[in-house]
Amino acid sequence: xxxxxxxxxxxxxxxxxxxxxxxxxxxxxxxxxxxxxxxxxxxxxxxxxxxxxxxxxxxxxxxxxxxxxxxxxxxxx
Amino acid sequence: xxxxxxxxxxxxxxxxxxxxxxxxxxxxxxxxxxxxxxxxxxxxxxxxxxxxxxxxxxxxxxxxxxxxxxxxxxxxxxxxxxxxxxxxxxxxxxxxxxxxxxxxxxxxxxxxxxxxxxxxxxxxxxxxxxxxxxxxxxxxxxxxxxxxxxxxxxxxxxxxxxxxxxxxxxxxxxxxxxxxxxxxxxxxxxxxxxxxxxxxxxxxxxxxxxxxxxxxxxxxxxxxxxxxxxxxxxxxxxxxxxxxxxxxx
Numbered sequence: 001x002x003x004x005x006x007x008x009x010x011x012x013x014x015x016x017x018x019x020x021x022x023x024x025x026x027x028x029x030x031x032x033x034x035x036x037x038x039x040x041x042x043x044x045x046x047x048x049x050x051x052x053x054x055x056x057x058x059x060x061x062x063x064x065x066x067x068x069x070x071x072x073x074x075x076x077x
Numbered sequence: 078x079x080x081x082x083x084x085x086x087x088x089x090x091x092x093x094x095x096x097x098x099x100x101x102x103x104x105x106x107x108x109x110x111x112x113x114x115x116x117x118x119x120x121x122x123x124x125x126x127x128x129x130x131x132x133x134x135x136x137x138x139x140x141x142x143x144x145x146x147x148x149x150x151x152x153x154x155x156x157x158x159x160x161x162x163x164x165x166x167x168x169x170x171x172x173x174x175x176x177x178x179x180x181x182x183x184x185x186x187x188x189x190x191x192x193x194x195x196x197x198x199x200x201x202x203x204x205x206x207x208x209x210x211x212x213x214x215x216x217x218x219x220x221x222x223x224x225x226x227x228x229x230x231x232x233x234x235x236x237x238x239x240x241x242x243x244x245x246x247x248x249x250x251x252x253x254x255x256x257x258x259x260x261x262x263x264x265x266x267x268x269x270x271x272x273x274x275x276x277x278x279x280x281x282x283x284x285x286x287x288x289x290x291x292x293x294x295x296x297x298x299x300x301x302x303x304x305x306x307x308x309x310x311x312x313x314x315x316x317x318x319x320x321x322x323x324x325x326x
Contacts, residue, residue: 007142010150011085014262015242018255019088022246026186027087034183042182043138050135057128061121062288 083178083193084238086186093245098191104168104199111165115294122162125292129158130170137171137197138178141273146265152274153197156205156230160223160282163294164206171198196237205230205278219286220279227278231271235263 005012016026028034033042089097115122136154143150158167172194178184185193205226212222243256285293 006147007149009140010148010263010266011083013148014259015084015088015238018242018259019085019246022248024088024090024246026085029086029179029183030187031180032183033181039183046138046177046182047135050131053131054128054135057124057131061124061128061292 083175083185083197084189084241086179086188088186089189089192089241089245091188093241094188094191096191097189097195097241101168101172101191101194101199104165105172105194108165108167108169108172111163112169115163115166119292122292122294126162126166126170129154129162129167130173133158133167133171134174134177137174138182138184141270143266143269146269148266150263150266150270152270152277153201153231153234154274155197155201155234156227156274157278157281159202159206159230160209160226160278161285161293164202166294167202168194168198171202192238192241196241197234200237201230201234204233220283223279223282224275227275228271230278231274232267235267236260239263 019025033039112123112126115126133154136152139151140149141151142148155167155171158170162170172190175185175190175193175197179187179190179193208229209222209226212225213219217225239256239259242259243252247255
């Protein structure tokens with residue numbers, strides 16, 4: 001469809017190309033964080049917050065399984 | 078720029094953007110009601126909703142390189158959400174994830190939020206939910222059904238994005254020609270990513286089924302005993318559980 005840079009997102013190679021050809025190019029977001037390394041920082045922050053929520057809730061929902069002896073099951077020798 | 082399936086700010090004309098908001102709105106409203114109902118039934122289920130919401134947020138802004146395509150794209154996570162917390166709540170958490178991505182990550186857009194909710198949050202969710210049920214009714218094993226649900230969720234999302242773009246932008250040209258062009262352009266990247274998403278969906282669903290089947294909104298159709306595949310926890314968990322009805326949506 002178009003020449004692509006290495007590892008470009010399909011939004012660039014497909015969505016934006018089609019939109020630009022049709023006369024409706026994408027415009028800058030209302031809060032434009034795509035400036036320098038700011039976007040990388042935002043992604044890092046989003047990943048950290050999302051990861052924390054996933055980990056915190058996961059631990060609450062899926063606590064580690066207790067060893068058999070702690071569950072009161074007696075072993076027979 | 079790191080985004081992929083999300084339609085960026087300004088791409089959809091205002092009439093089409095408004096239409097997709099109108100299409101998405103009832104699903105979000107019903108999803109909010111479904112969350113409230115689940116909270117009353119089982120408060121811990123809301124914790125799972127929060128976890129799935131965070132997972133969808135992270136997964137759907139995570140660019141994954143596809144070596145033989147030479148491009149990056151992202152999975153959606155909504156198929157997994159549909160199986161774990163139900164389709165209605167997944168529409169809501171996907172909408173919230175898309176809103177935050179549009180606001181702070183230059184990922185998607187506020188004017189195109191309705192279109193992105195419909196593709197990822199509605200079509201992606203209900204295609205997975207529907208296929209999983211159909212396959213389980215056909216006695217397909219749980220893992221295979223969840224795998225197929227995850228795959229179809231991803232592919233249906235991108236097919237819907239193609240539909241939204243081509244319907245709004247084909248102008249005087251052929252709608253179908255533009256639709257096919259966009260869809261084919263997505264295939265090299267999304268074909269393998271969809272399969273990977275299906276695997277993750279199946280593994281995660283199996284994990285929750287093993288550890289906390291009581292939390293699952295979408296039971297694996299427990300009235301059907303597949304040969305060699307009545308999960309031991311499933312039958313136990315189904316005792317006293319609600320059958321899947323339209324109210325779960």
